[in-house]
Amino acid sequence: MTILNCAYYYCYFDQFNQESSKNSIEGCKLGVIYILHIPSDVEKFLSKLGPRPYSYADLKKFTSDFSESNKVGFGAYGNVYKGQISEGVRVAVKVLVEKDVIEETFIAEVSTMGNASHRCLVKLYGYCFERDVKALVYEYMDNGSLDTILYKKDGDNIEWGKLYSIAVETAKGLTYLHDGWHEQIIHYDIKAANVLLDKDLFPKISDFGLAKLMKREVNDVILTRTRGTNGYNAPETWMPSSRVTSKCDVYSYGMMLFEILGKRSNGFGDNWFPQQVWNKFENEELDQLITDCDITEKDIENAKILAKVALLCAQYVPERRPSMNKVVMMLEKIIPVETPPYPFQFR
Numbered sequence: 305m306t307i308l309n310c311a312y313y314y315c316y317f318d319q320f321n322q323e324s325s326k327n328s329i330e331g332c333k334l335g336v337i338y339i340l341h342i343p344s345d346v347e348k349f350l351s352k353l354g355p356r357p358y359s360y361a362d363l364k365k366f367t368s369d370f371s372e373s374n375k376v377g378f379g380a381y382g383n384v385y386k387g388q389i390s391e392g393v394r395v396a397v398k399v400l401v402e403k404d405v406i407e408e409t410f411i412a413e414v415s416t417m418g419n420a421s422h423r424c425l426v427k428l429y430g431y432c433f434e435r436d437v438k439a440l441v442y443e444y445m446d447n448g449s450l451d452t453i454l455y456k457k458d459g460d461n462i463e464w465g466k467l468y469s470i471a472v473e474t475a476k477g478l479t480y481l482h483d484g485w486h487e488q489i490i491h492y493d494i495k496a497a498n499v500l501l502d503k504d505l506f507p508k509i510s511d512f513g514l515a516k517l518m519k520r521e522v523n524d525v526i527l528t529r530t531r532g533t534n535g536y537n538a539p540e541t542w543m544p545s546s547r548v549t550s551k552c553d554v555y556s557y558g559m560m561l562f563e564i565l566g567k568r569s570n571g572f573g574d575n576w577f578p579q580q581v582w583n584k585f586e587n588e589e590l591d592q593l594i595t596d597c598d599i600t601e602k603d604i605e606n607a608k609i610l611a612k613v614a615l616l617c618a619q620y621v622p623e624r625r626p627s628m629n630k631v632v633m634m635l636e637k638i639i640p641v642e643t644p645p646y647p648f649q650f651r
């Protein structure tokens with residue numbers, strides 16, 4: 305082992321073992337310097353260690369005692385707080401509502417989530433597992449979630465071409481979760497609120513692995529919704545005893561594509577946007593619909609591709625939906641888009 309390797313081990317374990325309050329940045333800085341020199345087997349070993357543990361006291365420090373001003377939102381799993389580990393290193397701390405998780409399950413799932421590594425996934429830095437507090441520590445995403453951009457009244461704040469590339473990158477992140485490494489992760493809750501945007505509006509998928517982590521729960525979350533979110537849930541996820549596969553994420557992704565097309569929420573009933581898109585497609589009036597969505601000439605070709613891919617993803621029968629890998633290839637025009645059959649259950 306070279307001197308550099310030894311130095312890295314020393315540095316890493318020193319960082320890992322020392323009190324969390326003194327943690328991080330110096331050690332991290334050193335770690336980054338040395339990581340450039342370490343061979344792949346050491347990298348593999350280090351990546352196996354996964355996300356690091358934090359104490360509740362650490363989290364309180366990062367988030368100024370979970371101050372209201374640092375609260376950036378809340379979801380079904382708990383509140384999210386902005387935090388700062390040290391200068392320049394910001395995190396989002398998600399305090400989980402569920403306290404009754406088994407330590408072994410928690411650590412196993414968190415380590416899976418932490419080891420998933422792709423530029424289109426929000427990085428999980430660490431976790432807190434204390435008797436009264438369970439929390440996850442994520443990289444902080446400056447521009448919040450895609451839904452806020454899509455549903456804004458003055459929808460002109462983002463170029464539609466940028467939305468198209470957000471759709472492509474998100475599909476790549478999902479492909480990685482499904483097929484890209486030795487463990488398959490089904491997200492179960494793909495939606496615009498779980499696509500977060502960094503300072504350059506580059507998208508990253510958040511909350512992957514959470515559904516499995518929290519599945520033992522018997523509280524409000526499971527009473528109001530087992531998994532996923534109304535409007536995005538694939539039909540098989542709410543039908544008793546049906547087999548749910550990664551194709552449920554493809555369906556939810558398709559619902560999100562409709563929202564990107566219309567820059568609006570899909571709505572319900574007679575106003576359900578996916579039905580309107582199908583009607584226009586069937587009558588060969590997609591061009592008109594796209595113009596009505598305020599999408600300009602230069603984006604019409606991509607918008608048509610996106611609309612057809614959305615209709616393929618929204619198929620009622622899971623086997624008829626494409627894999628996410630195929631979705632990427634269609635969106636990137638590597639393969640032609642198939643003609644979507646009628647997607648929904650009833651005509």
Ligand SMILES: Nc1ncnc2c1ncn2[C@@H]1O[C@H](COP(=O)(O)OP(=O)(O)OP(=O)(O)O)[C@@H](O)[C@H]1O
Nearest residue numbers: 377378379380381384396442443444445448449497
């Ligand atoms: N890593 C992060 N960086 C910055 N903001 C985040 C981060 N994670 C979550 N948020 C913000 O916190 C808010 C709540 O997120 P949360 O994931 O708890 O709820 P949700 O996505 O709306 O619903 P769900 O519980 O189904 O995921 C979101 O609006 C998001 O903008």
Ligand SMILES: [Mg+2]
Nearest residue numbers: 379497498511
């Ligand atoms: Mg979320």
